Amino acid sequence: MDMMSMVSSILAAQAGNTQQQIATTFLSANASAEKSAVQTLLGTGTPSLANVAAGIGGNINVTA
Template sequence: MDVASLALSLISLQAGNAQQQVATSVLKSNLDSEKSSVLTLLGAGTPSLANVGAGIGGNLNISA
C-alpha cells in the first residue's frame, strides 16, 4: 500500500467519523423533541384546566 492511498483512507475515516458525530447529534435532538411532545400529550406534570368550564377545578366546600 503506497502512502497516497494510506493518506486517502485516513481522510475518509475522519470524514466518516465526522458524519457519524453529526448524525448522532441530530438523532439525540430529534429524540429529545419527541420526548417533549409525548410528555405534553400525556399531560405530565400539573394538570391543565385551560379547556374546562367556569367553576370546574375550584375548591369544594363540604362543611354544609
C-alpha cells in the first residue's frame, strides 16, 4: 500500500467517525424529544402550570 492510499484511508476513517458522532447526537436528541412528547400525551412526568391562569395551582384555605 503506498503512502497516498494510507493517508486517504485514514482521512476517510476520521470523516466516518465524525459522521457517526453527529448521527449519535441527533439520535439521542430525537429520542429525548419523543420521550417528552409521549410523557405529555400520557400525562406523566412533572406536571407543568405554564399554560394556566394566575392563581391556579396555588394553596387553598380549606379551614374557612
